[in-house]
Amino acid sequence: MPPIIEISGLRKTYSRAFRQPHNALDGLDLEVAAGQVHGFLGPNGSGKTTTLRALLGLIRVDGGTMRIFGEEVPHRLPDVVGRIGAVVESPQFFKHFSGRLTLQLLAESAGVSNTRVEEVLEQVGLRDAAKASVKGYSLGMRQRLAVAQALLKQPQLLILDEPANGLDPAGIHHMRELLQWLAHAQGVTVVVSSHLLSEVQQLCDSMTIVSRGRRIVDGKVADIIAGHGDSSLTVRFPDAASLPEAADALAAAAGSLGEARPVTAAVDRDRLVVRGAPEPAWVTKTLADAGIYLSELRTETKNLESVFLELTGTAPVPGHTVQIGESAVVPQTAPAPVAAGDVTINVESEGAER
Amino acid sequence: MNLFKAELRRLARRRLSLVFGIIAAAGLLVLAGVFWFTSSKGPTETELAEAQAEADRINGENFEYEDCVDDEDYFETEEYSWIDGEPYYEDMTHEELCADMFGMMTADDLIWTYTFVFADESPLILIGVTIVAGLIMMMLGSSAIGAEWSSGGMANLLLWHPNRLKVWGAKLGAASAVCAAAVIAVLLLAFGLLYVTAAARGEIGDLNSAWWDENLPKFARAGLLSIAMTVLGASLAMLGRHTAISGGIIAGYLIVGDMLVRFAGMAMQMPFSERLSLYTWVSAWIDGRIELQDWSDFNSEYPDIMVITSTEAGLLLGGIVLAFAALATWAFHRRDVS
Numbered sequence: 001m002p003p004i005i006e007i008s009g010l011r012k013t014y015s016r017a018f019r020q021p022h023n024a025l026d027g028l029d030l031e032v033a034a035g036q037v038h039g040f041l042g043p044n045g046s047g048k049t050t051t052l053r054a055l056l057g058l059i060r061v062d063g064g065t066m067r068i069f070g071e072e073v074p075h076r077l078p079d080v081v082g083r084i085g086a087v088v089e090s091p092q093f094f095k096h097f098s099g100r101l102t103l104q105l106l107a108e109s110a111g112v113s114n115t116r117v118e119e120v121l122e123q124v125g126l127r128d129a130a131k132a133s134v135k136g137y138s139l140g141m142r143q144r145l146a147v148a149q150a151l152l153k154q155p156q157l158l159i160l161d162e163p164a165n166g167l168d169p170a171g172i173h174h175m176r177e178l179l180q181w182l183a184h185a186q187g188v189t190v191v192v193s194s195h196l197l198s199e200v201q202q203l204c205d206s207m208t209i210v211s212r213g214r215r216i217v218d219g220k221v222a223d224i225i226a227g228h229g230d231s232s233l234t235v236r237f238p239d240a241a242s243l244p245e246a247a248d249a250l251a252a253a254a255g256s257l258g259e260a261r262p263v264t265a266a267v268d269r270d271r272l273v274v275r276g277a278p279e280p281a282w283v284t285k286t287l288a289d290a291g292i293y294l295s296e297l298r299t300e301t302k303n304l305e306s307v308f309l310e311l312t313g314t315a316p317v318p319g320h321t322v323q324i325g326e327s328a329v330v331p332q333t334a335p336a337p338v339a340a341g342d343v344t345i346n347v348e349s350e351g352a353e354r
Numbered sequence: 355m356n357l358f359k360a361e362l363r364r365l366a367r368r369r370l371s372l373v374f375g376i377i378a379a380a381g382l383l384v385l386a387g388v389f390w391f392t393s394s395k396g397p398t399e400t401e402l403a404e405a406q407a408e409a410d411r412i413n414g415e416n417f418e419y420e421d422c423v424d425d426e427d428y429f430e431t432e433e434y435s436w437i438d439g440e441p442y443y444e445d446m447t448h449e450e451l452c453a454d455m456f457g458m459m460t461a462d463d464l465i466w467t468y469t470f471v472f473a474d475e476s477p478l479i480l481i482g483v484t485i486v487a488g489l490i491m492m493m494l495g496s497s498a499i500g501a502e503w504s505s506g507g508m509a510n511l512l513l514w515h516p517n518r519l520k521v522w523g524a525k526l527g528a529a530s531a532v533c534a535a536a537v538i539a540v541l542l543l544a545f546g547l548l549y550v551t552a553a554a555r556g557e558i559g560d561l562n563s564a565w566w567d568e569n570l571p572k573f574a575r576a577g578l579l580s581i582a583m584t585v586l587g588a589s590l591a592m593l594g595r596h597t598a599i600s601g602g603i604i605a606g607y608l609i610v611g612d613m614l615v616r617f618a619g620m621a622m623q624m625p626f627s628e629r630l631s632l633y634t635w636v637s638a639w640i641d642g643r644i645e646l647q648d649w650s651d652f653n654s655e656y657p658d659i660m661v662i663t664s665t666e667a668g669l670l671l672g673g674i675v676l677a678f679a680a681l682a683t684w685a686f687h688r689r690d691v692s
Contacts, residue, residue: 053690053691053692056512056513056516057512057516058509058512058513058690058691058692059690059691059692060688060690074516077516078515078516078517081513081514081515081516084513086513088509088513091506091510092505092506092507092509092510093505093506093507093510094501094502094505094507095505096368096369097367101367105360105363105364105367106360106510106511106514108356108359108360108363109356109357109359109360109361109511109514109515110356110357110514110515111356149510153514
């Protein structure tokens, strides 16, 4: 099945008076397969919202191609917009109108029935607040109204920018279940841009991470986490003085494993961090053979946050605040097409340019 | 069509529309009330008798007048010899001459009555009401566009309707339609209120076919001007993406800009410098024609005349509005929506 969204080489440059032009999008590529919840991640200022705005015809681009449902956008956007529901950035509404009237006006403008308005109000949990004017809504309620607006058309593609923004824990849980139900039970393709990485990890089937207007990595969430960097073992001893000795013992034993499996053991304060070990039992046996007995052995599994920080080069450094735009530089090479189970990583050098 | 209807409903449901509607209705009631309380069909018999008694009392204390009446030869002196040659005094009796010279009071001098004559006075009032309604609609039109931008509603709407020309057309069409409906409603209400006021407290006058032939085109042109003002307000708000920008530009030009342009024309000793004023063209458009005079040729007994017809004024004013509307269309089509 062809991708629902195909973006290739997208460029957007903002010219600024007396300053260098800013490349918000610098040859960005993106593919989203049908029926998935796709996460669209990146540091602040990496071009996520710009991409979504360009895709939805709100801003003009300086280069590249975009397709939704196989139709080139923005030229053919009017042909497919009826199948797209979207919320871009913080939702804004006319504050004196009620939530219901806001939806009714949009529904009327597109020939959507009023019964659908009531359905989506119920779906996002705003049924009882529908009569109140939007100015009295909390951020979370506005967010729900924005999602309701996106759902009105019964879209086949749902694009949501920070949908969990301002929602309470119950709201986040409800939103997650709703989006997963839409994608997996109703066949709706959902694209979610978010900074809540734990939420993305739970919600999304696949994702694309961007930095400085280019794609760093895309693929299935589980594959990216598993495939990027290895897991490590943390080893602690009753006596910290055993650390160098243990490191030496593991390094010596690693030599017998051959170069195919490089094992490193590094002392980090009161612990030993072991990477590349075939299995935890190999560590306990090697150390026991050397007469060193450990007090704790823990497998450290990478999560999306650590992968994200590493890939985007925005991991915090003591004494240094990461500035907007200080993220990983991505080489300008065309990535290989993404297939199920593949992970494409385009980072040439990890870490920020600082 | 759905979008147009939704825009009509959006305009109608705005709080500002309700506020302006109430202000307009209240303003018309106040206007009719002013005429109601100031106009009368003439003094009553009692009022006339009281005024006459008061006039007689004042005249009784006017000794110069009494002396003049008593003395038939009062004006046969050198001092009043100039009266003989004056045609104004030719047919006056001696008493009338005394009254004229020494200010004898009459009942009319002491009683003030004003009678509102609908046929004479309503055309100017109705045209003024139409223009004020147009100004209100211009504010409403520019606010409808400006508020869409500042509230983020425009971006929301474009997510549903990416064809920007269609969105702009629907918004402009809805604003113009609401303006036309509001102006007609205000005009009819004002007409009705003033007519009733004149019937009850003044005179209707002669509303013959000549009256309608003369005034109906003026009302129609004033109505068209109101719609043009709405389009201009909405276009400026679209260009500036804010209501205040539209209001600021229009108010700034009408209050300061127009005056500066006229001063510049006068400073350059430009003939017919009034033609630089927007008000001149607006007057020409509503009245049907306007005559400007230029007295700069001191050797001539008569001034040079320049006539501006409503057609010429319509072309100029329409051109200005169309130019701004086209500029707004282009800007909306090209600009990023953030």
